[in-house]
Amino acid sequence: MKKIMGYSSAWSVMPGDSLDVMVSTYGPDRYRASLVRVICGNDDPDFDVYREEEVAASFAGEYPGREQITISGSYVTIPSSPLVTGMGSFTIQAWVFPTTPEKGAQGLISNWDAASASGFALMIDDNGAAAMRLGDGRGATVEASTGKPLAKRRWHLVSAAYDAAAGTVCISQDFIGPQFEASTSASATLAVGFTPAMGSTQPLLMAGMPATHPAGRPAASHVFNGKLDRPRLVGRALSLADSAALGWDAAPHERETSVIAAWDFAREIGSTTIADASPNGLHGRAVNLPSRAVKGFNWSGREQNWRAAPQEYGAIHFHDDDLYDAEWDPDFTYEIPKDLRSGVYAVRLVAEDDEWYVTFYVRPSRGTTTAKVAFLASTATYMAYSNIQWTWHEHFGEVAECYWTTMQPGEVFLQEHPEYGLSTYDNHSDGSGVRYASRLRPVHQVGPKTAPVWNINNDSHILGWFEAKGIAYDVITDEDLHREGVALLEPYSAVVTGAHPEYYTTPMWDGLKTYLARGGRMAYLGGNGFIWRCAMSEAMPGVVELRRAEDGIRYRDEEPGEYYMEFNGEYGGLWRRLGTSPQALCGVGTVAVGFDVSGYYVRKEGSFDDRAAFIFEGIGDDEVIGDFGFFAGGASGTEIDAVDFALGTPPHTLVLASSEGHSAKTMIVPDEIGLNHSAMGGDQNPKVRADMTFFETPGGGAVFSVGSIAWPGSLPHNGYDNNVSRICENVLRRFVDDTPFTMPAA
Amino acid sequence: MYKIDPTRTDLVEEFYKNPSGPHSLELARVVNLLRLLPMEERIIIVCTKPHAEWTLAKMPKARGDRMEYYDDLVFDDYDAAVRKVFQIRWQAATGVDPG
Incomplete structure (x- = not known):
């Protein structure tokens, strides 16, 4: 369509x-x-x-x-080298952790040239077994297979040795899985029957086989799902015992003079560089963002941080639906x-x-502004959500979202074209969680006229409101804030967030916090904001990385032992779990999620404080706020936040209003509870509410928060003439007034 | 585990009157159950013209598979499509067409 x-x-x-x-x-x-x-x-x-x-x-x-x-699928490419194409006898090996051994032929390490039947291909064959393919350079091939499927999600040392003198190739797979499971170890030796042609001009690929993209550039086919660790190439045929010893040897090139290459994936984590630890320097690069900083075959569990034990994080996890650019x-x-x-x-x-x-x-030219208000577009969050497919892949998707699966034309396209990649909410085709989302591809759900109304489409309710009220604004983005920090924000009198600024890198967090400490003003017109720490990379721009450590509203689980991010080595997860909660930044933090019914706000004592008088000008004492709007008819909904003074809400924060009217299906989030209980929903649990808050800062600044993703969807009601709009306008008019706010007396 | 009582036509009527809810506690349980049918058996809604036209399809078994459309079912009203999904899934869960 x-x-x-x-x-x-x-x-x-x-x-x-x-x-x-x-x-x-x-x-x-x-x-x-x-x-x-x-x-x-x-x-x-x-x-x-x-x-x-x-x-x-x-x-x-x-x-x-x-x-x-x-074409999706991650792999490693090493430029063609005469050290490889000139080989006689040789051994190729790697530790292999297949996650879909049943899916058909997959390349492990290969420079195979299908057109000329030359080179070699260490692979998983159609039966899921380790195999080695050789060719005579004229079309004839031979394939030695262990004949035994590799065990799914278990490590094996896979080796193939070609002995030129004997004219044989030996393929083996050594299982090192749990001791209570049946071994899948097997080996086989086959007479080759010809002298293999090694002069393939193809690059050496790991996790795929060389191919050509229709546009003529190099690509990969038969991409592998799973992990590889310690790929090695040796210029002689090793016995099975010698091959096993080499596989366990952390520095084989120090002892085995025939080593041609000993790639060490633990080096250069956070980049696309693939380092060869041997003196030959057959370095290469990773393509399409495979997952690095992952547990290797020798992971002991004694260390959770890859930087503290890189030798145990020497694997890369490849996926056939990885896509960077x-x-x-x-x-x-x-x-x-x-x-x-x-x-x-x-x-x-x-x-x-x-x-x-x-x-x-x-945005305006660097160092200039054209307005006193900056709208901070949540592009890190837009990226994290891009091409989300969770709701139609997940059995519990409909009961989570409280809807009947409804696919838009673009989503049908994604279902039929998995090569366009996934979001950080999804699982890869092998069931592992997606950690990277790129904007260097067509992304659905990030633009006008997209459904469901989310990301920039919901945020644009705020842009429409700016225009309706004649409030001049500049647009800046998360990527700008990540790169430039507080210097980006400082020229502005006020920063207005979108409806859902969920994902923050450390530089973004620090930049915003410093801006507020120095007297900046922020209107947080959303919910579920400042929740997850993410990372961005100078080496791979246009991508967010996410490790959903511990708990939180996790649409996928995170792999234990892999909570530290690849891009910068930081511990991932909720900012709250890092000891820096959103409540300390903006007054409120996420308490509940629900999509069937939205609530409305009623004024609280704080709204009658003189400090808040400017916010409620024109609002009646008993006036219900936001009992209308695009999101299920209310301004408080989908994902909502509340104060928590124990988690860092500044003690002088005024709770201006709180929401009511939430349903049983608007439930407390996992990070708010230690266990499930029988009063999780908004019909009974008093913690299920959005708090509207305000506080001043010692630097003359102030923060206003509404704590609801649904809030912007109420702004346009009645031609932008309503009490949600009025409150926002009251706040913004004061925030662009340079008169400093003063802290209340202690 | 909860099972739908196929004689509860009152719940069908309640849903047909107000497909988007909120629903009574009993109907909410029914809706939850119908939303938990195995993925490979689910009939879903596909928008064919934004905000204007919808049809139904069977959820494909694997990523990359084509949708199997119910070409004879075309709706110009989203709630009508929802009612049809409810009807088909109710029948799948109970063996009885609620009509």
């Missing part, structure tokens, strides 16, 4: 930058491109708030369409004009009766 999709080389740009736009059509041979400024992206006709503004752009026009192919060819480049105002923009692509928005964010 999808006929056109695309993505851009960046999400955050400024005047003078170049933005590459990549487009693929699926059927149509022409498409039209234009530029729009996104004002409110929610196009639900029952709500009638959608607004975009066409903007003249140099690239606008009609283009030829063609399909651009995406789709690497489509650009269709056109947009030079961001000097006079383009800051805002949320999209390249609108139209092919026949289908359309697609490539959304991006234009």
Whole structure:
């Protein structure tokens, strides 16, 4: 049903930058491109708030369409070397932890050239057994197999030795799984019958077999699901005993002079570099973001931090649905004009009766501002959610979301095209959790007119409100904050968050906290914010990494022993579990989640304090706040936050209002409870509520929080004339007034 | 484990009147059960024209598999599609078509 999709080389740009736009059509041979400024992206006709503004752009026009192919699957590539192509007798080995041995042929270590039948391929065969393929260079091949399937999710030392003198190849798999399980160890020796042709011009691939992308660039086929550790190549045929000794040897090149390569995946974790520890330096790179900093075959459990015991974290976990950069060819480049105002923009692509928005964010030139208010687009969170498919992969998806699975056309496309990759909410095809999500691919659910209304589409209710109220704003993004820290925020009188700023890197957290400490003002107009620590990488820009350690609202489990992130070595998980809770940053933190019914706010004692008078100007003492809105008819809903003074809510925080009217299916989150009990839901549990809060800071700043993802969906009600809108306007008008706030008397 | 009483046509009527809820406690249990049918047996809703048209499909068994559509079922009202899913899943769970 999808006929056109695309993505851009960046999400955050400024005047003078170049933005590459990549487009693929699926059927149509022409498409039209234009530029729009996104004002409110929610196009639900029952709500009638959608607004975009066409903007003249140099690239606008009609283009030829063609399909651009995406190939997922992570692997390692090592450039072709005469040390490999010139081999006579040799041994190739690796520790192998297959997670889908049943899925068919998968490459383990291979420079196989299928066209000429030359090189070698250490692989898992169609029966799930370790196998070695050799060819005569003229089309004839021989394949030695152990004939015994490898055990799923168990380590094996897989070795293959070609003995030129004997004309034989020996393949073996040594099981080192739990001692109470049947061994899957096996070996077999086969007469080759010809002199193998080793002159493959293909690179040496790990976790795949060499292939060519339809666009002509190198690629991989037969990609492997599972972990590899300590791949080694030796220039002689080792006996099974010698091969086993080599496999256990941490530095074989120090003792075995025939070692050609001894790759050590524990080196250069956090980068794409694959290091050869041998003197030959057959280094390479990892492609498509396999998971590094994972437990090796020798993991003892005595250490949980890969940096403290890198020798036990020498494995890489590869997945056939890993994807970093789709690497489509650009269709056109947009030079961001000097006079383009800051805002949320999209390249609108139209092919026949289908359309697609490539959304991006234009900030002012570095070091300048054009408004006193900055809208901080939650691009780290948008990335984390990109291409989420959890609800239709997970048995409990419907009862979690309180809905009947309803797939949008773009989601149908994702179901039918798993090569477009997953979100950090999903599990890989082998059942392991997804840790990386990239924006360098077409991403659904991040743009105007997307359903469900989430990410920037919900946040754009705030943009529409800015426009309706004539509040000037700049747009900046999480990636900018990550790179530039407090310097990005400091020029602004106030920062307004989106509805769901869930994922924060440490530099983002530090930047925001410092801004507030120095007198900045923040309006946190959402819920479930500042929850998970994530990481970004200079080496691999455009990606967030996430390790869902310990507890929290986890849509997938995290692998024990792998709670430390690859990109920076930080411990992952909830900020709350790190001793730095969101309550200490913004006054509130997540307490409950529910999607069937939304609640409304009623004023609390704090709202009648003189310090809060400016917030409630025009609001009646008994006025119910937000008993309307896009999200199930209320301003308090989906994911909601409340104060917790023990977790760090500043003691002078005013609780202005709290929500009521939540259903039994709006339940306390796992991080709030030690055990499940019979009063989890909002119909009985008093902790299920959103708190609206306000506090001043000693530096003259202030923080206003609403603690609800549903809040922005209430802003447009009645033509943006309602008490949710009024409260926000009262707050923002005061926040852009440079008169310092004063702390209350102790 | 909870089982649906197929004679409780009152629950069917309650759902048909108000598919999006909130529902009575008994109907909420029924809805939960129908939302927990095995993935490979689930009939789901597919939007074919944003905000305008929906059909039903069988959830594919594997990632990458094509959707199996019920081409004869086209709805211009989302709640009507939800009612049909409820009807089909009720029948799958109880063996009785609630009509």
